[in-house]
Amino acid sequence: MLGPAKQGDYVAGPAAPAASCREHESFLGVEQDLRRSVEGPVDTKPFGVAAVQLAEQMHDATPDVGRDQFQLMDAAFFDRTEQLIRFAQLAARCRPVPTLPGPEAELSDLENGAFDHDLSSHDNPGMEERVESQEVYGGKLFKVYRDRVRLPGGQLTTREIVRHPGSVGIIPRDASGRIVLVRQFRYVAGRELWEIPAGTLDKAGEEIPAAARRELAEEAGFLAQRWTLLGTAYLMPGYCDERMTFFLAEDLSPTESHPELDESFKVNPFDAHDLQVLRASGELLDAKTLLGLAWAGVPLWAAPSQR
DSSP: OOOOOOGGGOOSOSSHHHHHHHHHHHHHHHHHHHHSOOOSOOOOHHHHHHHHHHHHHHHOSOTTOOGGGSOTTOHHHHHHHHHHHHHHHHHHHOSOOTTSOOHHHHHHTTTTTTOSSOTTOSOOGGGSEEEEEEEEEEOSSOEEEEEEEEOTTSOEEEEEEEEOOOEEEEEEBOTTSOEEEEEEEETTTTEEEEEOOEEEOOSTTOOHHHHHHHHIIIIIOEEEEEEEEEEEEESOTTTBOOEEEEEEEEEEEEOOOOOOTTOOOEEEEEOHHHHHHHHHTTOOOOHHHHHHHHHTTOOTTSOOOOO
16 A cells, blocks of 8 residues: 655655655554554554644635635645545454544544544534424425524524435345346436435334335345445435435345335346446436445446456
């Protein structure tokens, strides 16, 4: 991953080469720590320091400087970004790493850095206080509310929110490694889209894993013997609280599909090459599908290889 640092590789400015070289050597030391058996504490301080420096470089620009004017191709900036990404990838692959600090410990070190709030706190209702909430629409799948909230500075503003019960998304992978997608017409988009099987948690008392099994059978016509929880994500957090739980489904066997009355699906398995072609040609436009495929390890952004 990281090779030995070379003085001539850093050309950002007169003082940058030596500093960047030292930083590179620090990351190289951390990488070497992670690659061997971990018996003592691993020094991850360079990771936190570089993260703060990177954020400062991004946020120090004056308000009249657009993002397209950032010097993102500056060698030192690009190298530091790549090092952070590669360090995170390496740490994620190393098992076990009991001496590495967890997210809360790592992020709390940045409280007085370039960030303006405690990143280790995921639920901070004090930032915006709800004053009143009014339901303005109640539909089959969700409700819409208009909330009045008080900002930290005391000002009042309005938030229009879609309250959603949550959903599941399934990435079905067959024995040959192909991913099964469904194609359905989306009225809002005005076209058919290729998507992973997915659905709303709209059955009273139904647990999330049971909903995933039901949706896979209903939409794609498959049962799965092996299920892996990939994670959860908010799909549209700017105005909707829908949180989708993603599963990888394997050891597939066919079953009779039972789509809803207002649903109609075409089902097709795709190998990695075909998925890359769909993505490169603009045929994969559904955000949850792109996220789910990436989460399942499909190399979507690689150039399609020659068959």
